[in-house]
Each structure stands twice: as structure tokens, then as C-alpha cells.
Amino acid sequence: MAIQITRRDFMNGIAIGAAGVVLHACGSDIEPAAKISIGTPTAFSPPDSSAYYPPTLTGMRGSHVGSFEVAHDLAWRGEKPSQYETLDEHYDLVVVGAGMSGLAAAYFYRKKMGPEARILLLDNHDDFGGHAKRNEFHQDGRMMLSLGGAQNLETPSSFSKAAGGLMTDIGIDDDFVATMDINTPDNFMLAGKLDADNGVAIPGPDGYVTVGGNWNAVMYGGEGYEEKVRALPLPSSEQDILIDFFGGQRDFLEGLSLSEKWDYVNSVSYNRFLLERVGLNEDTLPIMNAIILHLSGFSGWHLTVLEAVGNGASGIKAMGWLGKAAASVGEVFLESLLEVRMFPDGNASVARLLVQKLIPGVAPDMKGPEDVAIARFDYTALDKDEQATRLRLNSTVVGVREVDGKHVEVDYVQQGKPLRVTADHSVLACYNVLIPHLCPEMPERQKEGLRYGVKTPFVYANVQLENGRAFSELGATMFQCPYDPFQWVSTAPSMTVGGYEPPRGPDDPMVVFMMNSPMTITTSDEQGSGRDQLRMGRHKIYATPFASYEQDIREQLQSLLGKHGFNHERDIRAITVNRIPHGYSYPYLALDDPKWEEGQAPHEIGRAQFGRISIANTDSEAIALMDAAFDAAWRAVKEQT
Numbered sequence: 001m002a003i004q005i006t007r008r009d010f011m012n013g014i015a016i017g018a019a020g021v022v023l024h025a026c027g028s029d030i031e032p033a034a035k036i037s038i039g040t041p042t043a044f045s046p047p048d049s050s051a052y053y054p055p056t057l058t059g060m061r062g063s064h065v066g067s068f069e070v071a072h073d074l075a076w077r078g079e080k081p082s083q084y085e086t087l088d089e090h091y092d093l094v095v096v097g098a099g100m101s102g103l104a105a106a107y108f109y110r111k112k113m114g115p116e117a118r119i120l121l122l123d124n125h126d127d128f129g130g131h132a133k134r135n136e137f138h139q140d141g142r143m144m145l146s147l148g149g150a151q152n153l154e155t156p157s158s159f160s161k162a163a164g165g166l167m168t169d170i171g172i173d174d175d176f177v178a179t180m181d182i183n184t185p186d187n188f189m190l191a192g193k194l195d196a197d198n199g200v201a202i203p204g205p206d207g208y209v210t211v212g213g214n215w216n217a218v219m220y221g222g223e224g225y226e227e228k229v230r231a232l233p234l235p236s237s238e239q240d241i242l243i244d245f246f247g248g249q250r251d252f253l254e255g256l257s258l259s260e261k262w263d264y265v266n267s268v269s270y271n272r273f274l275l276e277r278v279g280l281n282e283d284t285l286p287i288m289n290a291i292i293l294h295l296s297g298f299s300g301w302h303l304t305v306l307e308a309v310g311n312g313a314s315g316i317k318a319m320g321w322l323g324k325a326a327a328s329v330g331e332v333f334l335e336s337l338l339e340v341r342m343f344p345d346g347n348a349s350v351a352r353l354l355v356q357k358l359i360p361g362v363a364p365d366m367k368g369p370e371d372v373a374i375a376r377f378d379y380t381a382l383d384k385d386e387q388a389t390r391l392r393l394n395s396t397v398v399g400v401r402e403v404d405g406k407h408v409e410v411d412y413v414q415q416g417k418p419l420r421v422t423a424d425h426s427v428l429a430c431y432n433v434l435i436p437h438l439c440p441e442m443p444e445r446q447k448e449g450l451r452y453g454v455k456t457p458f459v460y461a462n463v464q465l466e467n468g469r470a471f472s473e474l475g476a477t478m479f480q481c482p483y484d485p486f487q488w489v490s491t492a493p494s495m496t497v498g499g500y501e502p503p504r505g506p507d508d509p510m511v512v513f514m515m516n517s518p519m520t521i522t523t524s525d526e527q528g529s530g531r532d533q534l535r536m537g538r539h540k541i542y543a544t545p546f547a548s549y550e551q552d553i554r555e556q557l558q559s560l561l562g563k564h565g566f567n568h569e570r571d572i573r574a575i576t577v578n579r580i581p582h583g584y585s586y587p588y589l590a591l592d593d594p595k596w597e598e599g600q601a602p603h604e605i606g607r608a609q610f611g612r613i614s615i616a617n618t619d620s621e622a623i624a625l626m627d628a629a630f631d632a633a634w635r636a637v638k639e640q641t
């Protein structure tokens with residue numbers, strides 16, 4: 001099985017280029033060493049006080065200190081406590097992991113077994129939602145929201161019956177999805193607004209050159225692309241090639257028959273194609289890779305030409321008849337397929353809606369999706385004795401085993417304390433790779449399947465600025481910075497969905513949202529498999545301290561905004577770095593992975609029911625999408641009920 005390019009992915013890739021803008025230059029004048037460190041994390045306190053509110057914590061978030069050490073001791077050294085205090089708590093279901101899949105598993109189970117069903121969710125982080133986390137900032141009486149991870153609802157109209165039913169149950173029905181679109185401004189690209197202003201910023205001999213227009217459209221030969229390419233600080237020979245490539249003037253697979261072309265696009269890496277057939281210089285690869293780095297998590301060294309194009313890379317017009325046929329199909333279906341919707345805190349709002357359904361006391365006055373973004377959650381309500389459903393944070397599970405075929409024991413460590421609870425059933429909605437360590441009794445073949453995939457690492461940062469004046473001068477709400485640490489930079493979500501009031505104008509404080517992929521793009525990255533590269537990226541993320549990210553952020557923003565009066569020392573109020581070492585689920589790569597028979601792919605073998613234990617999470621579907629998390633939960637709950 002190769003990387004799954006669903007029709008959805010493929011069309012999204014094309015769609016991103018189908019749109020029009022203005023962006024101005026930026027200069028780089030920061031001193032190399034930034035001086036102030038303002039992201040010092042707030043000290044941890046357990047959720048027994050109303051002050052406990054993780055969304056507002058700054059500094060290193062995501063995989064924060066305290067969340068991963070116990071699991072790493074287990075996975076790397078096989079170490080875990082030898083004795084546990086057995087709590088007087090027996091549940092119908094214990095769910096490991098309170099991301100979208102774990103929350104959905106609890107929801108489906110409760111729906112099926114009734115509201116009295118006793119359910120415990122355990123998560124190793126200090127907040128729920130897994131990848132779907134929320135970053136919240138406050139200034140001058142205004143709340144600003146941004147994405148701490150998973151961003152948007154992708155084509156909710158195509159969700160399965162189970163996933164779609166869950167969405168309707170929590171209030172995100174067709175009508176609400178339609179209002180989300182209406183309440184999203186046309187200049188916010190990440191929420192699927194393809195005509196939004198977006199540009200590219202590239203360092204040149206005299207500082208940064210920022211090219212406006214709709215850069216994504218330029219890469220597909222959109223209006224004015226020749227002029228825009230000529231403005232880039234690249235040698236004219238390189239510009240000539242890009243113009244031919246973007247515009248589709250030449251067939252770069254010329255000389256190959258149609259079947260040879262098909263073989264080529266399915267067996268050669270995108271970057272090799274760019275170097276050998278298109279003739280680009282290696283130095284230009286980052287420009288061509290910036291899109292796929294974030295949409296797929298891989299550089300062009302690990303995706304075939306077809307996979308890259310299916311994930312948004314430019315080139316569809318440059319493959320002669322093959323590409324033109326695909327592009328024309330894309331245009332026909334574009335409108336009906338492209339359906340991206342976003343809450344101002346991304347899919348964290350969906351997690352909040354689910355949590356409030358399970359435990360209404362967390363936000364008793366919240367009505368639903370219409371005010372989910374502004375509701376303050378009471379974390380002290382998550383884990384109360386009297387509740388049928390409880391959500392316990394800061395709790396890393398280290399063992400799950402069936403005892404005498406009658407029940408399961410679940411061992412976990414909370415704040416250094418080894419604890420044990422029992423349950424009739426357990427759903428593991430955590431990471432596949434950890435499961436063999438949690439359940440060493442599983443058959444070897446199943447454990448091998450679970451160990452196969454590697455998750456894609458990312459870093460999402462949010463930077464609170466004193467005001468939006470300098471950013472507003474750029475003339476675009478988002479741009480790619482292929483040569484910078486954070487390859488995508490955008491304003492934070494600006495929709496009025498969920499009751500949210502985004503900044504009203506440049507004088508209001510604002511949040512800048514910055515996305516980093518730790519994958520690199522030199523030819524040496526061709527060495528090793530995609531999974532090797534993912535492991536290296538993950539290592540890089542764990543090894544990078546907050547201070548380095550802060551330095552990068554300050555330098556990059558100063559380069560971008562300095563010309564417009566920005567001073568990082570004066571204008572940055574807070575930085576939140578969301579470290580996501582275990583990100584997208586592994587999708588399989590045509591260049592690395594065999595074509596598995598139906599039912600024989602590692603994730604399919606790995607997700608087999610193991611007595612009273614079932615496996616949810618997106619790894620078990622090998623698809624990094626929220627609806628896949630829901631589908632996995634549905635399957636796991638069906639197995640156990």
C-alpha cells in the first residue's frame with residue numbers, strides 16, 4: 001500500500017493553486033542574539049484550583065516537560081514502577097489517551113451503554129485534546145485564540161455515518177458548517193479561503209525579498225506568475241525554468257510514453273524529478289517543498305512526484321498530457337470537494353464540545369458550537385468522584401493487561417505516583433508504537449505491526465504581538481518562508497466562529513501563527529527512508545530548547561516585519577511553542593513501503609482486538625485526519641460492546 005492520496009488530498013493540492021494578492025518587502029536587522037526570554041512556562045499545579053487553565057500557558061507547550069518522561073523510560077529503557085497503589089475504582093471502560101479518538105471512544109461507548117456507564121480517560125498531558133490543543137492569550141481585556149495543533153475540519157460532508165453522527169450530536173451539523181464558512185473572512189487561507197492574500201519571503205543579497213500576489217496560485221501558473229517569478233532573488237536561468245514549470249509551457253516528461261510517465265511519477269521522488277528532469281538547482285528545492293512539508297509532513301525526497309502533487313506541490317501542468325488531464329478533472333470537482341472549516345482554536349473546539357458532552361460540569365453554561373470558542377472550562381470538574389465519566393490528566397499509562405479473561409488492569413503514573421485501576425474493557429487511543437510496551441503479552445506479529453509507523457514531527461508557535469500594525473503593512477495574511485525555521489507564517493485564525501471576536505484592526509493586539517517542520521531538504525536527506533527522516537526530525541525537536549525557538553522566532557519576525565516599524569524586543573508579548581514530536585500518523589510511502597495485501601498492512605495487523613483491549617487512534621487507520629480518529633474509536637467500541 002502506498003501513501004493514500006484520497007480524492008480529497010489530490011483536489012486540495014490542486015485547489016490551493018486556484019486562486020489571487022499583495023505583499024510587500026521585509027528587511028532583516030535583528031542582532032544575532034535575542035535578549036529577552038518571555039516564554040518561561042508557568043509552574044505546574046494539579047487541577048484542583050480554578051487557576052489551572054492550560055490553554056493560557058506559554059513557553060514550551062505541546063509535548064511539555066512532565067508529559068513524556070515516564071513513557072520514554074518505558075519505551076527506551078523498559079523501566080516502569082514495580083508496585084502500584086490499587087485505587088478503589090472500577091470502570092466499565094478505561095480509555096488511554098484523551099485526544100480526538102479517545103474522547104470519541106468515550107462518547108460512543110456512553111451513547112451505546114447509557115449515561116450511567118463508568119468511564120475513565122487517562123492522558124499524559126496537562127490538557128485534553130491530544131493534537132487538537134488550544135492556545136489562548138489575553139491583552140487589554142481581549143482574548144486571542146490560536147492553533148496549538150490540529151487545524152480544521154476537512155470535508156465534513158464526507159465523514160462516515162459514525163463520525164458524521166458524532167459531529168451532529170455535538171452540534172456541528174450541516175447548518176453549522178455552513179455558518180462556519182460564512183463567518184470566516186475571505187482573507188484567511190488556512191480555513192480554505194483560496195483567494196486569500198498569500199506571499200513568499202526569501203532572503204536575497206540585500207535582505208529579504210517578499211513577493212506578493214497569490215503565491216500559491218503563482219506556483220500553478222496563476223495570473224501574473226511570470227512577473228512574480230522574475231521578482232525572486234534567483235539567477236535568471238533558474239527563473240526561466242520556474243516560469244516554464246509553473247506555466248506548463250513544457251512537458252518535463254517528454255520522451256516517455258504514457259505508461260512510462262505513469263511509472264515515473266509513481267517511482268521517482270519529487271525532488272529528483274525537479275533536479276533531473278526540470279533542471280532546477282538544489283538551492284531552489286526549499287521553495288518547491290514548503291507546501292508539502294506541512295500538508296504531508298515529508299520533503300520532496302520521500303514523496304513520489306504523484307504523491308507530492310497530490311499533497312499540493314506544483315507540477316501538475318508540467319507533465320504534458322498526463323498532468324493536464326488530471327488538472328482538468330480537478331477543476332470540475334474542485335468546488336464540491338474543497339470544504340475546509342475552522343474554529344478559531346482549530347479542532348480544540350471539537351475536543352471541548354466532546355468533553356462538555358461527557359462532563360457537562362466543565363462548562364455548564366456553554367450552549368454548544370455557537371459559544372464553544374469563548375467558554376472558560378473548569379478543569380477541576382474533569383475528575384470528580386460522583387461523575388460517571390472522568391478525565392484524568394497528567395497520567396501516563398504504562399501497562400494494560402487482561403486478568404483471567406474477566407477484567408483489565410490499567411497501571412499509570414500520575415505525578416510520580418504509580419496507580420492502578422481496573423475496568424471491564426479498555427480502548428487504547430494513544431500511539432501505536434507505545435502499545436507493545438503497554439501490552440507486552442500481545443502476539444509478536446501484532447507488536448511488529450504496531451511498531452512499523454513513525455509519526456510526523458512538527459512545531460507550531462504562536463506569538464502575541466503588542467499590536468497588528470507592522471503585520472498589516474505586509475498586505476497578506478499568510479506567506480511561505482522556505483528558507484526560514486518556520487516555513488509558514490500566518491495571522492492567527494480570524495473567523496467569528498464559536499462566539500469569538502478576533503482583533504478588529506491593526507491597533508488591536510494580535511497573534512502570529514508560525515509552523516515549523518524539522519525535516520530538511522538537502523540531497524543528503526535522500527539517504528535513508530522517510531521513516532528514518534521522521535525519527536531524525538523528532539529527535540531534533542526534543543533536542544531543541546525553548547530558547548532556540550525563541551531566538552529563531554525573534555529573528556524571523558524581525559526580518560519579516562522590521563521594515564514596517566516592528567521591534568521584537570518591544571512588540572512581542574508572549575511566545576507559545578507547541579512541540580509535536582509525535583504528529584501525523586504514518587501514511588505509507590510508495591518509495592519505501594511494499595504494496596500490502598488487503599488486511600496485511602502493518603496498521604491493520606496491529607489494530608486487531610486483543611481480548612478486552614481494543615485499539616483506536618489515527619495510527620490504527622494510517623490516516624491523519626479527525627474523522628479517521630472517530631472511525632477508529634467507533635470500531636474499537638464496537639469490538640468491546
Ligand SMILES: Cc1cc2nc3c(=O)[nH]c(=O)nc-3n(C[C@H](O)[C@H](O)[C@H](O)COP(=O)(O)OP(=O)(O)OC[C@H]3O[C@@H](n4cnc5c(N)ncnc54)[C@H](O)[C@@H]3O)c2cc1C
Nearest residue numbers: 097099100101124130131150151152397430583618625626
Ligand atoms: C500539527 C498537526 C496538525 C493537524 N491538523 C489536522 C487538521 O487540520 N485536520 C484534521 O482532521 N487532522 C489534523 N491533524 C491530524 C490529527 O492527528 C487528528 O485529526 C487527530 O486529532 C488525532 O487524534 P488521536 O486521538 O488519534 O491522536 P492524538 O491527538 O495524538 O491523541 C492521543 C493522546 O494519547 C496520549 N497518550 C499517548 N500515550 C499515552 C500514555 N501512555 N498514557 C496516557 N496518554 C497517552 C497522547 O499524549 C495524546 O494526548 C493534525 C495533526 C497534527 C500533528
